[in-house]
Amino acid sequence: MTDIEGLVANAGGPRPTTHWRLEHLKITRRAGAIARFHTLRVRPQSIAEHCYGVVEIILAIREVPGHALLVAALRHDVYEIFTGDTPAPAKWAHAPLRDALDGFEEELNAVHQLIPALEERDALLLKWADMAELVLFACEERKAGNHHARELLDNGWRALKKFPIHTGDALGVATVSDFIYQEVQLWTK
Secondary structure, eight states: OOHHHHHHHHHTSOOOOHHHHHHHHHHHHHHHTOEEOTTSSSOOEEHHHHHHHHHHHHHHHOSSOOHHHHHHHHHTTTTHHHHOOOOHHHHHHOHHHHHHHHHHHHHHHHHHOOSOOOOHHHHHHHHHHHHHHHHHHHHHHHHTTOGGGHHHHHHHHHHHHHOOOOGGGHHHHHHHHHHHHHHHHHHOO
């Protein structure tokens, strides 16, 4: 019995078949190649690169994050293989679009079960780390001389400052926020 089979068996859930696990692998491998920011004049960033950055931010905040949080961080954009990377400003400006995409991703997850359910604290941290990674990406673009990343950086930083965070993560988030703030200050002058 593999580690995954043991975890599922011990959780009382159905034992995943080899076919099911291979379907997950196929979907997640394809999703990693999806390009982000296709409507902006910035270098392409794959979902795989982005998700790796999100995991690293979470690890900078929590020394030992839970398994579900790490899996969700690695796969939080996986369903973009079906929807594409819809720009956040479009979702912010048009609630029906956001709601339709969120509903479709929930339907996909009910079928494929690639993203585990998270407790509120973990869900808040994942959303924060997702936006923090965008801000760091935009800072890197500005460092490379890309002035087109200014709007991305400004919008991301403004959004990040508004995100609620669980008090249990406040110290770690404050430390990472200070690092991000220093980076933002260098590239927004």
